[in-house]
Amino acid sequence: MAVPKKRRRARLPFAGVAGWIGGAVYVVYALIMNVVDAVFGPLQRRFGFRNMAYFFLLPNLAIFAIFVMFPMALNIYYSGTGGTALFPQDRTWVGLDNYHQIFSCGNYLDPNTCREDFFWRAASNTVVFVVFQVGGMVLLALLTAVVLNREIVARGFFRSVYFYPVLLSPVVVGLIWKWILQRFGLINGVLGHLGYDPVLFLIETPWPTFWVILVSIWAQMGFYTLILLAGLQSIPPVLYEAGQIDGASRWQSFRSITLPLLMPTLFVVLVLSLIRAVQVFDQVYVLTGGGPGTSTKYMVQYIYETGFAAQIPRRGMASAASVLLGGVLLIATLIQLWLERKTQVD
Template structure:
């Protein structure tokens, strides 16, 4: 009997020890993630005033979404922005990862230089790129040399989203580049060498070996960048303020405007829950695709 009790205590000791190690992070996650999410979900069912007074309205805020043209505009703008930003980021990150994987001399220096924009401030990047896009800025100065322009990148509704997406790609591709570079390093060199001996060219090796083995990393990068696209705010706040004519009015900017300009916290919380639902669905898709890729 004592031997059985000793085995039970031994089996329980490891999980308890592990739980104690993760407990601080778990508490932080509950305080700063779970509890605020539950609070926002509750707030979305109320008419919450800036004074702290509130009244329960049930699903009225959610019904209001379908009659709000600004919500439909923000959803459309977010989808269009994501359709531009995500493929471009993945392509740039994949291209730079392939180049870094083939570079031998000063690889660390090139990796640091390409990753540097990712660790810069979004506000700083927005200010610099706004100057680049101005009528008398750097880009229009270069276009003038070939008798083109000037182009109103920030004032044209058709150009503002591609221009903002380009800024975000420059700012954020470094993270995905490192993920894909790690995936490339995990591919056994013997596979590529065997294909080279069999007469496969660079494109065939990439298509038949590199790309299939890189699928898990590509899936991860694709979903992470999609979530990033739905959460874009800093660049738009600094560069356009949602304009011109709400051409860059995204979901996150709509949440900011409803909450901190109009102080309609209940409706802002409702928009936040919509965004949460979208990100949750994307995360579930990520989990499904990753599990399928592993099998």
Template structure:
């Protein structure tokens, strides 16, 4: 009994902070999603499921949802595959490992606003990217003004930003795999691909789950890229769910509608995390 009280005593400050800054706001947003009116207790009134019905009937919302799904899938997969390959290569490197690890990690600590402005300069009509294309005989592309190419620019920026963090995570995971397993596999005649498939990947299982979950969460809450680089355009093709929530709440002052969209985003994020955990648990 004494140990239980001591444990709760240590947990109590953290639980208070979580309630005030995490659980409390989540509950408040969920309640707000069933209301309309001004953002004051006297101005709000209950509307039930009307905000959710408006969302489901809105073509703009479905377009934003599709944009978010496209952006998430196209960002998360390369953000796991590329850092994993880099981590395996760096883990076997004999010279320059620390220098290369630092270089690759720099984007993770760079300001996303500054990086966004840099990408906006790189992909402007007369920017360096189009200059390189013209140098090899390809016509310049209106990257940020094209409904086709604007989203890939945002995806490239997000992959670049996430690459170093995931690489460091995978490097840490590789250090936990006993070297004796690779030595035994080499003696048994296993080639590099077989060692990667049957030793490295299973050994990195928990690390892969962690990286997949954190990358998915970071991607779903992307806001700065859209705000700085494209502003949701052109033709709403780069508008992501978080930016859509921002527009509805602070552009249109429709807080109940924005809260409904935020609640859907929360449920979608929890569903994806649960699916990733379930997939890992079902692995033999």
């Protein structure tokens, strides 16, 4: 009886190469781990396992201190100096003179009575922008999130469509809408084809302010809609079922179930949108340049032009304005956090 021959296994053509690459990767990995163990092993034996977290935090804390804390401290120092010199050691210490000049006003509601009238014009424009932009965007984002949370046709498509503008940079958003709204832009081209006179959307007031707010809402609403949508999906459906059993209408369910449970997420959206709205600059600068006149010039643009773009830069004044802006943001954020805690306790 013939003994069957053993069948040889077919060798893959790249098996040897794959094994060599795997071995090389393992050698590199082992070498790196040995170096790490040589560095952190004695530290762990000296300070203990629990305290090793601080050594891993040190690089992040160092980067935070160098690129955040040090510039903040330097900015506060600059706010108390004057002159046109760039380096701190060459600047003249003037104390609170920059702040005194900012607050030298006959009537704070009338920028023409202020020594630093452009500051107060930018401040008033920023307040108007924040109120309408944040209020309108949060309301539209909430309505959009409620609609997208329901079972509708092509829900995934609409979610991606609303989020798409967030992926564009503010400069690109400004250029796109400037092409649409300018004198010979898309909208005026359509109006001219229909026999209407062109509308100077970026020149005639109050159109520039309206379009700046609308474009900002369009560009950022998708991000906050996504946050609110996540908050809506975290609400247990059994609560709505219980409301339906009790005979609650959609509005009653929204007012008594959705809003109270969504309030923490709404506070997060308010804080983030407020900080971003106060710091608006690049998108508006590309779209209107702050015009016509100073109607769309906001605080960050004032700081930029005062400290960098002016023929005679006033870095001390720009630093003082930025310190005041940061203080207002801090106070507004603390108030919102306090209201959030009070609401949760109630």
